[in-house]
Amino acid sequence: LLHVHPGRVVYIFFNVGISLTMMELNMFSVLGHILGFYSNVAVAWIGAVTADLVINKPLLKLSPSYIEFKRAHLYNFNPVGFGAMVIASIISVLAFFHVFGDYAAAYSAFIALGVSFVASPIIAIITKGKYYVARDAGYHAGVKHDTLSCVSCGFEYEALDMTGCPFHKGNICSLCCSLDSDCHDECKKPHADPVLSYGTPADLTH
Structure with a gap:
């Protein structure tokens, strides 16, 4: 997003700083709860990606058959994956904090997985897959290695x-x-x- 790569050394100090801050604030005492909260977001993202690979691409044909990763061919925002992740994350996090009861809290990660897995193809159908590729590369699968x-x-x-x-x-x-x-x-x-x-x-x- 920022179009800047400061280098690995910067990220090393950044990660060390985060670790030091967590130790000083005694965050490790509540780390289990924090990771439990974060896992809902992570699982929601995994569900969205999985749905895209096993449903949107081969079955619905709304996602391109190849994996496009170049900025020049991608939109800045694709509501299919990101939207499914956000929706699933919000619902599962609410469940994690017992908004929907104790049983829902115990299965919040599965709720995240299920909601994102269902939301991804639904959003793909609504948007007709038009936010996957901004412009066709003209070559992808099966090209020579020139x-x-x-x-x-x-x-x-x-x-x-x-x-x-x-x-x-x-x-x-x-x-x-x-x-x-x-x-x-x-x-x-x-x-x-x-x-x-x-x-x-x-x-x-x-």
């Missing part, structure tokens, strides 16, 4: 990890694309150039 040079970092990557960038006027790798904060998603605008307009080998398409 390498292309990134216009930003200069390194070579397989074509599956590359995309055409109208802002940089060349092919760019997924990492540089994710970290770029100057393009303002130029590639997703209606007047953007086609994905394969920067020298991508023609035999990559199928």
Whole structure:
């Protein structure tokens, strides 16, 4: 979201700081309760992802058959997975805090799993799967392992990890694309150039 990668060292100090804070505040005494609360959110996310893989893709055909991970081809927000997770998390957390009774509290994690598993395909049907891919890559499954040079970092990557960038006027790798904060998603605008307009080998398409 911030298009910034501060490096692993920063995250090490960040995690150490969190651990130290937890120890100083004696959070470990209530860690079991905290993890129980968090598990509802984690299970809700797992349920949403599972539903997407086993229902939305193969059965409903609303999700693309391949896993798209490049920022240039994704919307900033997909209500299918995130929406299902939020709905399931809210319901299961309320159950966890005994809002729906003791039995519901005991099975709050299963409630999170079930609600997210059902909500994901429902939201996919309502949205007709239009928030999965912002623009088609033009090549995905079954392509040859040709390498292309990134216009930003200069390194070579397989074509599956590359995309055409109208802002940089060349092919760019997924990492540089994710970290770029100057393009303002130029590639997703209606007047953007086609994905394969920067020298991508023609035999990559199928």
